[in-house]
Amino acid sequence: MALNNPYNTTLVRNETAAGAAAQLLLLVLLGTAIDLGPVGWLTGLAFAVATWAVLTRALSRSWLVSFGAANRVTLARATLVGGVTALVADSFESPPPVTVLVALTAVALLLDAVDGQVARRTGTSSSLGARFDMEVDAVLILVLSVYVATSLGPWVLLIGAMRYAFVAAARVLPWLNGQLPPSTARKTVAALQGVLLLIVGADILPYALAFGAALLALTLLSWSFARDIRWLWRTRDSRAEMTAGAR
Helix, strand or coil: CCCCCCCCHHHHHHHHHHHHHHHHHHHHHHHHHHCCCHHHHHHHHHHHHHHHHHHHHHHHHHCCCCCCHHHHHHHHHHHHHHHHHHHHHHCCCCCCCHHHHHHHHHHHHHHHHHHHHHHHHHCCCCHHHHHHHHHHHHHHHHHHHHHHHHHHCHHHHHHHHHHHHHHHHHHHCHHHHCCCCCCHHHHHHHHHHHHHHHHHHCCCCCHHHHHHHHHHHHHHHHHHHHHHHHHHHHCHHHHHHHHHHHC
16 A cells, blocks of 8 residues: 655755756856866866765655755755865865855855754754754865865864764764764854864964964864763763663
8 A cells, every 4th residue: 555655756856956056056156257167167066966966865765745944054055065165176276266265155154053043943853954964064164174274284184084084983983873962062163163264264364373273173173072982982881771772
């Protein structure tokens, strides 16, 4: 007997296609305004295709009835991050338009504070939305780290790579996959990463202050990850017992 499932495949495809189209439009605008080079174009297109493919697959598995306003905000933010990614990639061939780079990044960071509020107010919070938001944040921090590293040194890449290193480690150490308790400190540190990297990338600080700001970002992030890893290690046995009991 067929089940009456409200999931709408066409709706999902339309939403993700709209996101890909917005990304292409932004690339065209950047190409027209600043003469985006081939590396920037290819990187931006690769980002658009990857976002469309991953999001479409995730949505098809989530069976959400509606894409939701919050996810649309996150998708708009992903579009801006795609533009930032294209600009950073293009910066290896020619000096980047810092004003445009800063503007796109600033709006993306501001929208990061919007999608969560929209999800709560509209009652459309979901695990997929939270993961989508987290992945967009992670990509933006990684891209900004790459950009700042060109002036301060490769050590800045540790900021963008830390989250991905944690995910890789969790594949080998299952206890790292535990659900962390809510933490204002964790959220604050995560938000500061983008702000500090944006300030450094804007090239408005003397070298010493820029170096200090990036080092502060890395220090705070290292502390936050160490704190969470310590909690996961200390609670690994109790969480394993709870999981076994639930089975």
